[in-house]
Amino acid sequence: xxxxxxxxxxxxxxxxxxxxxxxxxxxxxxxxxxxxxxxxxxxxxxxxxxxxxxxxxxxxxxxxxxxxxxxxxxxxxxxxxxxxxxxxxxxxxxxxxxxxxxxxxxxxxxxxxxxxxxxxxxxxxxxxxxxxxxxxxxxxxxxxxxxxxxxxxxxxxxxxxxxxxxxxxxxxxxxxxxxxxxxxxxxxxxxxxxxxxxxxxxxxxxxxxxxxxxxxxxxxxxxxxxxxxxxxxxxxxxxxxxxxxxxxxxxxxxxxxxxxxxxxxxxxxxxxxxxxxxxxxxxxxxxxxxxxxxxxxxxxxxxxxxxxxxxxxxxx
Numbered sequence: 659x660x661x662x663x664x665x666x667x668x669x670x671x672x673x674x675x676x677x678x679x680x681x682x683x684x685x686x687x688x689x690x691x692x693x694x695x696x697x698x699x700x701x702x703x704x705x706x707x708x709x710x711x712x713x714x715x716x717x718x719x720x721x722x723x724x725x726x727x728x729x730x731x732x733x734x735x736x737x738x739x740x741x742x743x744x745x746x747x748x749x750x751x752x753x754x755x756x757x758x759x760x761x762x763x764x765x766x767x768x769x770x771x772x773x774x775x776x777x778x779x780x781x782x783x784x785x786x787x788x789x790x791x792x793x794x795x796x797x798x799x800x801x802x803x804x805x806x807x808x809x810x811x812x813x814x815x816x817x818x819x820x821x822x823x824x825x826x827x828x829x830x831x832x833x834x835x836x837x838x839x840x841x842x843x844x845x846x847x848x849x850x851x852x853x854x855x856x857x858x859x860x861x862x863x864x865x866x867x868x869x870x871x872x873x874x875x876x877x878x879x880x881x882x883x884x885x886x887x888x889x890x891x892x893x894x895x896x897x898x899x900x901x902x903x904x905x906x907x908x909x910x911x912x913x914x915x916x917x918x919x920x921x922x923x924x925x926x927x928x929x930x931x932x933x934x935x936x937x938x939x940x941x942x943x944x945x946x947x948x949x950x951x952x953x954x955x956x957x958x959x960x961x962x963x964x965x966x967x968x969x970x971x972x973x974x
Contacts, residue, residue, distance in 0.1 A: 683746070684749075687749060692709065698731070708734065713751050714749060716754075717753025722747040724743055724745045764798040764800045765816075768814055772803060775834065810833050811831070839861075840860070840874065853883075853899060881901075883901065885900055902933055937952055
């Protein structure tokens with residue numbers, strides 16, 4: 659080992675005298691080409707831009723050991739010599755995974771004509787997306803696709819073309835899963851809250867996860883009142899959202915008796931909560947009798963002419 663190192667020192671000192679050059683122990687490159695300036699510091703502009711090979715693939719790194727570095731220095735007339743046999747240069751290239759929505763869009767374009775339900779979810783198993791350069795324009799397509807309408811299994815070759823990297827092909831396989839429309843809460847919604855447009859969003863829910871009768875569109879929920887709390891991301895059942903109550907349980911209300919040519923009012927106490935148009939039982943505060951009426955406005959209950967009490971409230 660000592661003899662090999664001394665020989666390496668003798669070979670590198672034979673280079674022509676130049677400016678002081680040092681090794682870059684770690685470099686991050688953006689281009690697909692590796693240049694001398696990515697490895698050595700102190701070079702003039704022309705030699706620093708000289709290509710010496712391919713850069714690592716996006717998201718990967720290359721390690722240049724001491725003998726490779728010395729060979730590069732000799733080949734390009736660089737006055738550099740290693741200080742130890744352990745010197746090396748690590749060259750990394752940034753990368754990002756190809757977005758999954760791009761992969762699924764390419765697969766759907768090929769699989770839907772073969773019988774795939776356009777609304778189905780795609781299970782891709784242990785797929786590791788190919789890495790692409792950050793910010794690079796990318797084109798994704800699928801070819802040689804197959805789909806089994808009975809087992810719902812599919813396979814295809816993913817073709818990725820991106821700036822700064824060679825075209826890649828990757829075989830992918832998976833299974834289609836049926837979905838149903840649903841609406842989920844964007845945030846935690848409490849008991850009695852009125853649902854606003856920003857509180858919910860539509861999704862496609864895997865059919866095997868659907869329970870009960872979930873709302874299918876936000877329009878079925880917006881403006882309604884929740885009968886129970888809902889956590890963020892939870893599908894909202896139609897039965898859990900009702901028209902907002904205009905009369906609350908135990909709230910004081912005005913009883914309105916309308917007849918041709920007259921209108922009588924009396925104070926009452928609602929025995930239950932009810933929305934507009936619903937029938938509610940109310941205790942007449944004067945007679946202590948319980949009558950039924952229809953909620954017509956906040957705190958107002960209309961009682962029909964000739965209405966008879968349905969019960970008499972217990973006196974306290």
